[in-house]
Amino acid sequence: MLTEYTGVLVILAISLVLIAVLLGIHLRVGPRREFPSKQDPFECGERPVTSPRRRIAVKFYVVAILFVVFDVEAIYFYPWGTVFRELGWFGYASILVFTLPLVVGLFYEWMKGGLDW
Amino acid sequence: MVVAVFVKTAFILFVVIGVLAPIITWVERKQSALMQNRIGANRASVAGMTFIGLLHPAADVIKLLVKEDVVPAGANRVLHLLAPVMAAVPAIIAFAVIPFGGSYHFGETTIELVVANLDWGLLYIFAIGSLAAYGPILAGWASNSGWSFLGSLRASAQMLSYEVTLGFSVVGVFMVFQTLRLTDMAIAQDTTFRAFAFVEGLFGLTLPASLGWISALRLPNWGIFLQPLAFVLFLTAIMAENKRPPFDTPEGESEIVAGYHTEYSGMRFGLFYMSEFIGVVVIAGLITTIFFGGWSVPYLSQEMIIAGVGHFFGVGFATGFCMLVHFVSFMLKLAAMIWLQMALRWTLPRFRYDQVMNLCWKILLPLSLANILVTGAVILALEGAA
Numbered sequence: 001m002l003t004e005y006t007g008v009l010v011i012l013a014i015s016l017v018l019i020a021v022l023l024g025i026h027l028r029v030g031p032r033r034e035f036p037s038k039q040d041p042f043e044c045g046e047r048p049v050t051s052p053r054r055r056i057a058v059k060f061y062v063v064a065i066l067f068v069v070f071d072v073e074a075i076y077f078y079p080w081g082t083v084f085r086e087l088g089w090f091g092y093a094s095i096l097v098f099t100l101p102l103v104v105g106l107f108y109e110w111m112k113g114g115l116d117w
Numbered sequence: 118m119v120v121a122v123f124v125k126t127a128f129i130l131f132v133v134i135g136v137l138a139p140i141i142t143w144v145e146r147k148q149s150a151l152m153q154n155r156i157g158a159n160r161a162s163v164a165g166m167t168f169i170g171l172l173h174p175a176a177d178v179i180k181l182l183v184k185e186d187v188v189p190a191g192a193n194r195v196l197h198l199l200a201p202v203m204a205a206v207p208a209i210i211a212f213a214v215i216p217f218g219g220s221y222h223f224g225e226t227t228i229e230l231v232v233a234n235l236d237w238g239l240l241y242i243f244a245i246g247s248l249a250a251y252g253p254i255l256a257g258w259a260s261n262s263g264w265s266f267l268g269s270l271r272a273s274a275q276m277l278s279y280e281v282t283l284g285f286s287v288v289g290v291f292m293v294f295q296t297l298r299l300t301d302m303a304i305a306q307d308t309t310f311r312a313f314a315f316v317e318g319l320f321g322l323t324l325p326a327s328l329g330w331i332s333a334l335r336l337p338n339w340g341i342f343l344q345p346l347a348f349v350l351f352l353t354a355i356m357a358e359n360k361r362p363p364f365d366t367p368e369g370e371s372e373i374v375a376g377y378h379t380e381y382s383g384m385r386f387g388l389f390y391m392s393e394f395i396g397v398v399v400i401a402g403l404i405t406t407i408f409f410g411g412w413s414v415p416y417l418s419q420e421m422i423i424a425g426v427g428h429f430f431g432v433g434f435a436t437g438f439c440m441l442v443h444f445v446s447f448m449l450k451l452a453a454m455i456w457l458q459m460a461l462r463w464t465l466p467r468f469r470y471d472q473v474m475n476l477c478w479k480i481l482l483p484l485s486l487a488n489i490l491v492t493g494a495v496i497l498a499l500e501g502a503a
Binding site: 032 | 119122123125126127130134181182183184185186187188189190191192198201202205206209210212213231232233234235236240241258260261262263264265266270273274277278280281284285288289291292295296297374379380383384385387388470471474475478479482483486489490493494496497500
């Protein structure tokens with residue numbers, strides 16, 4: 001049963017070896033002439049004044065929370081989608097009941113302006 | 118068993134990384150030159166011969182390999198090296214489940230032209246696609262540069278958002294085919310269906326005889342004919358997921374320099390570059406498999422080819438011939454889908470970031486939910502479920 005996963009392992013191994021070879025050649029062959037102003041992070045020729053690792057806009061957290069909610073709900077659609085013919089109209093009604101809070105939540109989020117950028 | 122898997126993997130990786138990805142970088146230049154009415158990609162030459170620019174991919178690799186490897190001061194050196202690897206590995210291993218041919222019986226042995234025939238293939242694609250988000254996020258965080266950080270913020274929010282739409286958009290497709298296994302999905306598309314049968318099934322109307330050929334019209338059982346809306350949603354979402362133009366806000370060079378890979382050079386940048394172009398091939402393969410019948414030849418099913426050719430040359434030869442025909446058919450469709458993405462990339466200007474996010478949450482997500490519910494109701498009504 002697990003034999004069908006051999007392919008995934010093989011392709012993972014080959015890709016890791018390939019990437020290691022490419023990076024390895026690059027790190028060997030490339031020149032290395034370091035001096036301070038070359039190592040500066042790119043800032044259009046200026047010295048960076050502040051660290052870039054600062055607080056970030058709360059919008060991105062909102063997207064992350066929405067993603068968790070909707071992606072988990074999407075996963076619940078998968079088993080239903082594969083067997084919904086056997087479940088018939090009862091299963092369809094159930095998935096409607098399941099979708100309703102999702103749609104209401106999306107609509108609430110929308111009206112609250114959580115989706116505006 | 119393992120040897121067969123190894124041979125198939127090596128073959129598909131050679132085709133994709135060794136042949137297709139370099140050719141796509143050439144196509145990108147050549148097609149942009151054609152679409153912008155200029156000559157292009159004609160500088161690299163060996164002994165004065167340019168081979169219509171086909172040497173450029175090779176020149177690229179040599180250049181990327183011998184460039185200096187610059188790590189910015191204050192960067193997290195481990196994560197800075199890990200980020201391109203995290204971007205390239207998921208792009209490559211997504212190929213494991215894409216079938217580039219069906220299964221063929223030669224006497225006792227069966228040859229399946231797919232690396233890993235997982236029964237949750239479509240879910241595997243999404244799982245691996247989620248891992249791809251780590252590359253840009255780590256790259257932006259590790260680089261210690263403002264531009265990289267902005268780029269990685271944009272990349273993470275955009276990729277997360279479009280993953281939701283992507284997940285919903287294919288539900289309709291596997292409701293039709295009733296499988297998540299991509300090989301079975303391709304087999305299910307190796308037939309035809311009567312295009313207007315749904316009119317009779319849903320509304321109880323009988324098409325008048327004067328419409329003759331229209332009512333008898335048969336289309337290949339392809340995802341694009343059964344789920345046209347899902348195709349549009351899927352194409353949009355997965356192109357945004359790959360961060361290529363017109364959705365390349367995470368690296369929008371006119372706003373934030375180069376986004377999350379501003380501080381990358383040499384092969385480290387090359388891996389990001391490579392993962393993007395391999396992503397183009399993965400997308401083309403997925404769209405071909407889900408919406409365009411995979412390896413199947415329209416109107417000629419596997420049994421018909423084997424029976425027809427086998428009548429003259431024997432079944433063994435016919436099966437081998439069928440395998441070859443299916444592989445060529447898959448590659449042709451793959452090339453067409455790659456061309457489609459390239460044409461879109463050079464036709465549309467980049468969207469603003471707010472447009473990208475609004476498109477996802479306010480248009481694509483409601484549409485994909487509606488598509489699922491309508492598809493379910495139509496199928497249940499057509500099949501007269503209890």
